Amino acid sequence: MQKAVLTGERFTQGDIAAAEGALAAGCRFFAGYPITPATEIAERMAYRLPRIGGRYIQMEDEIASCTAVVGASYAGVKSMTATSGPGVSLMNETIGLAVMTETPMVLVNVMRGGPSTGQPTEASQSDIMQAKWGSHGDYEIIALIPSSVQEMFDLTIQAFNLSERFRVPAFVLADEIIGHMRERLVIPPEDEIEIVNRKKPTVPPEEYLPFKAEEDLVPPMATFGEGYHFYATGLTHDERGYPVMDEEAQLALVPRLCDKIRKNADKITRAENTETEDAEILLVAYGGEARTALRAVKDARANGIKIGLFRPISVWPFPKEQLKEAAANAQHVVVAELNYGQLVGEVERVIRNEVPVHLIPRVCGTPHTPDELMKEIRRRIN
Amino acid sequence: MDRLVVISGIGCTGRASGYFAADSYHTTHGRAIAFASGVKVANPDLKPVVISGDGDLFAIGGNHFIHAARRNVDMLVLCVNNFNYGMTGGQMGPTTPDSAITVTSPDGNIEHPFNLVSVAAASGAVFVARWTALHARRLTKSIEKALQKKGFKFIEVISPCPTLYDRYNRYGSGLDVMKKYREISVIRNFTDPMKAEIDYRTRIVCGEFVDTEKPEFTDLLAQQSDRLQKR
Amino acid sequence: MLTRQERTPIIPEEEQATKYQIIVNEDWCKGCGFCYSFCPREVLEKSTRFNSKGYYPPEAVNIDRCVGCGLCEALCPDFAIHVEEKKAKIKAKKGDK
Numbered sequence: 001m002q003k004a005v006l007t008g009e010r011f012t013q014g015d016i017a018a019a020e021g022a023l024a025a026g027c028r029f030f031a032g033y034p035i036t037p038a039t040e041i042a043e044r045m046a047y048r049l050p051r052i053g054g055r056y057i058q059m060e061d062e063i064a065s066c067t068a069v070v071g072a073s074y075a076g077v078k079s080m081t082a083t084s085g086p087g088v089s090l091m092n093e094t095i096g097l098a099v100m101t102e103t104p105m106v107l108v109n110v111m112r113g114g115p116s117t118g119q120p121t122e123a124s125q126s127d128i129m130q131a132k133w134g135s136h137g138d139y140e141i142i143a144l145i146p147s148s149v150q151e152m153f154d155l156t157i158q159a160f161n162l163s164e165r166f167r168v169p170a171f172v173l174a175d176e177i178i179g180h181m182r183e184r185l186v187i188p189p190e191d192e193i194e195i196v197n198r199k200k201p202t203v204p205p206e207e208y209l210p211f212k213a214e215e216d217l218v219p220p221m222a223t224f225g226e227g228y229h230f231y232a233t234g235l236t237h238d239e240r241g242y243p244v245m246d247e248e249a250q251l252a253l254v255p256r257l258c259d260k261i262r263k264n265a266d267k268i269t270r271a272e273n274t275e276t277e278d279a280e281i282l283l284v285a286y287g288g289e290a291r292t293a294l295r296a297v298k299d300a301r302a303n304g305i306k307i308g309l310f311r312p313i314s315v316w317p318f319p320k321e322q323l324k325e326a327a328a329n330a331q332h333v334v335v336a337e338l339n340y341g342q343l344v345g346e347v348e349r350v351i352r353n354e355v356p357v358h359l360i361p362r363v364c365g366t367p368h369t370p371d372e373l374m375k376e377i378r379r380r381i382n
Numbered sequence: 383m384d385r386l387v388v389i390s391g392i393g394c395t396g397r398a399s400g401y402f403a404a405d406s407y408h409t410t411h412g413r414a415i416a417f418a419s420g421v422k423v424a425n426p427d428l429k430p431v432v433i434s435g436d437g438d439l440f441a442i443g444g445n446h447f448i449h450a451a452r453r454n455v456d457m458l459v460l461c462v463n464n465f466n467y468g469m470t471g472g473q474m475g476p477t478t479p480d481s482a483i484t485v486t487s488p489d490g491n492i493e494h495p496f497n498l499v500s501v502a503a504a505s506g507a508v509f510v511a512r513w514t515a516l517h518a519r520r521l522t523k524s525i526e527k528a529l530q531k532k533g534f535k536f537i538e539v540i541s542p543c544p545t546l547y548d549r550y551n552r553y554g555s556g557l558d559v560m561k562k563y564r565e566i567s568v569i570r571n572f573t574d575p576m577k578a579e580i581d582y583r584t585r586i587v588c589g590e591f592v593d594t595e596k597p598e599f600t601d602l603l604a605q606q607s608d609r610l611q612k613r
Numbered sequence: 614m615l616t617r618q619e620r621t622p623i624i625p626e627e628e629q630a631t632k633y634q635i636i637v638n639e640d641w642c643k644g645c646g647f648c649y650s651f652c653p654r655e656v657l658e659k660s661t662r663f664n665s666k667g668y669y670p671p672e673a674v675n676i677d678r679c680v681g682c683g684l685c686e687a688l689c690p691d692f693a694i695h696v697e698e699k700k701a702k703i704k705a706k707k708g709d710k
Contacts (some may be wrong), residue, residue: 031420031423043565050610073424075387224421225428560647
């Protein structure tokens with residue numbers, strides 16, 4: 001029998017690292033639909049899951065894939081799907097359902113160029129806003145952005161942990177660069193990997209209220225087949241889970257769904273700073289583009305330029321406090337992203353006109369080179 | 383009872399899952415079968431029962447229906463067919479008969495309707511039956527029988543829509559429609575589903591049309607997984 | 614074949630007056646008429662009084678004829694009617710013998 005956690009060092013691809021991360025996190029169900037550049041995750045899962053007693057199912061479309069994942073999660077199994085922007089467009093319906101019924105699940109979006117079919121084989125970071133606002137209604141979601149093959153593995157585990165902890169869908173928002181890149185991956189021993197499982201009810205079935213939140217705003221989750229005989233619906237519901245169409249019910253539910261993420265943001269957000277303490281120019285970049293940015297920052301520092309890199313690792317919720325801190329001495333904030341301007345809006349909301357915020361967009365399917373990036377930065381701040 | 387999971391989509395029948403003292407889930411429109419597939423594959427000990435309407439299962443959810451039937455995922459799908467979208471106010475749908483009046487076919491429907499039992503049989507369902515709401519006891523027996531079988535089972539239940547469809551088409555009250563069922567329905571077990579006529583005005587062929595055996599999806603998955611784990 | 618001595622005569626049991634009772638949750642009734650229209654034993658009839666919603670609920674006028682088939686219960690779209698066997702009474706009768 002194969003092991004679920006393939007402890008050791010290997011040279012592998014980002015997509016495969018995400019699949020291995022999921023397995024290490026305890027994922028035993030995958031439903032998906034082939035799409036470039038995320039297909040390798042499905043392929044890996046189709047090979048690996050049956051060998052460790054898990055289940056892979058290839059569905060008829062992305063809507064079905066995402067819905068099957070919600071069903072599997074309610075059946076008590078940690079579950080995930082992987083896709084790209086066009087697939088997420090279809091999954092957004094079910095992401096809303098998963099938010100409403102507080103379903104732990106992980107979605108890996110290996111971003112490619114859009115709109116529509118766009119550039120299937122090219123890199124892009126243009127689904128940042130889709131991840132946050134894709135489904136209708138007020139809600140909050142979790143999205144983590146890996147910047148290396150190692151992070152594809154690590155952040156997929158964290159996405160599972162956060163998703164289980166807060167009963168909310170969590171995205172791993174990778175770009176094609178990271179998805180298809182091959183580099184060193186270190187998988188730690190199984191007992192060194194921190195695993196979080198959803199809270200289970202501690203009361204007998206007759207006292208169980210499936211949507212009664214505890215102090216952390218998260219309700220314990222029963223599983224189908226355990227005898228709790230509960231009901232869950234995408235309609236506005238009360239603590240019992242039954243549809244209630246009044247003001248009070250909506251008021252009790254929707255703010256809680258948002259607040260369980262907003263008020264726990266300090267437990268979710270994460271970011272990485274490089275040379276930001278004395279930085280007069282703060283470069284903000286994430287995912288594949290952050291690798292270019294890091295090189296550019298190191299080269300510029302060698303030339304005496306006081307520049308630092310702020311890399312958001314969680315984009316949703318956005319690491320506001322960490323950004324404020326990193327930008328404390330900055331005179332310019334420059335956002336470089338592989339889209340026509342998405343996360344820059346979020347950065348502007350945090351910086352609030354205190355210093356100029358510049359955008360370096362790129363929509364051609366490849367990242368900047370470090371030199372190009374530096375040239376663009378100079379052009380903007382002079 | 384602990385193994386039963388009742389799953390429904392959206393619509394008048396979509397509310398059905400909320401009436402059970404069992405584990406139950408109310409999905410978005412058309413997705414009940416996809417959800418049920420996830421439940422069954424993740425925990426094969428569970429017995430998913432999908433209860434939903436004709437629009438939910440065969441228009442927006444049509445793709446999920448044919449593919450779950452093709453895979454032969456173990457679940458019972460009960461379709462309450464009232465020939466229109468009732469919850470939203472009586473619009474035409476995939477089962478609305480030729481020339482019927484609805485709010486979105488005010489001059490008569492020109493689309494060809496699905497014959498649901500034929501779709502189910504062609505897609506690979508191992509058990510296919512049709513009854514009207516009047517055949518409550520035969521329907522109950524078919525449900526009991528279907529629940530004993532493993533695989534994708536489909537039962538169509540012809541149902542009145544007295545407030546909308548039946549009113550627009552001047553079929554009278556719910557009681558009149560039920561009396562009409564008594565008058566025009568015939569029971570013909572093992573009729574070729576392609577030929578299982580369904581005409582609201584003249585003839586509704588009821589019965590159990592398909593009852594066959596075929597390897598079930600989650601059994602096959604388990605067999606494959608068991609074999610691979612021994613390697 | 615049983616011999617004449619081995620056979621026990623079939624003596625019909627005394628007919629029991631009321632074996633079933635029909636419970637109507639009158640306020641759930643919306644007066645569709647399915648129960649009394651399709652009762653195969655004509656046990657039920659539309660009553661003359663109306664419920665809180667203004668509908669005429671059914672009434673068991675010939676409860677003696679009820680065979681407990683449960684068709685009314687199965688047809689009711691509103692879960693408003695239930696047929697119950699009067700178990701207690703039957704047991705008491707058997708005990709008397």
